Amino acid sequence: MSKPTDKIIPVVKAEEEEAAEEEDLVDPQQELRDACAQKQDAQAQWGVYQECNDRVNSRSNTAETCEQELIDYLYVLDHCVGKEIFKKLK
Template identity: 75%
Template sequence: MSDKLIPVVKAEEEAAEEEDLVDPQEELRESCAQKSDAQNLWGKYQECNDRVNSRSKTAETCDEELIDYLHVLDKCVSKDLFSRLK
């Protein structure tokens, strides 16, 4: 009798669909990273990183270059990101 009071719900095959989901921010970041502004800043970051790694003792960090690069990416991504969210 208790079997009839407790509803039985069968899971649909949504788990397979969830695995196929792609983060739109990642897609947009990849496309924005190909733009010349982002490429230039990425180059500056890589130059700084190479310079810092070539020295054994330095107080220099590449934080500013990384922040500039991420700022350009985020600005580019923000133009289209929210229109792609469900």
């Protein structure tokens, strides 16, 4: 039985895309992050984060966290990605 709104609001069914087309999609931000992670700035900041992480993990009772080091590392990555990401977007 049809609803009264079926006559007023048309129903459009989307065509199903092939699975192969979906596999071809690549996130440009992830590609840029991977490339930026290899740069010297990011590698240096990653080293600082790892040193902090090793220090914290070596202690059994500490209030220290590596939150700031992680934020600094992500800032370096985002700054690098931000320079190029809008060139890749449509």
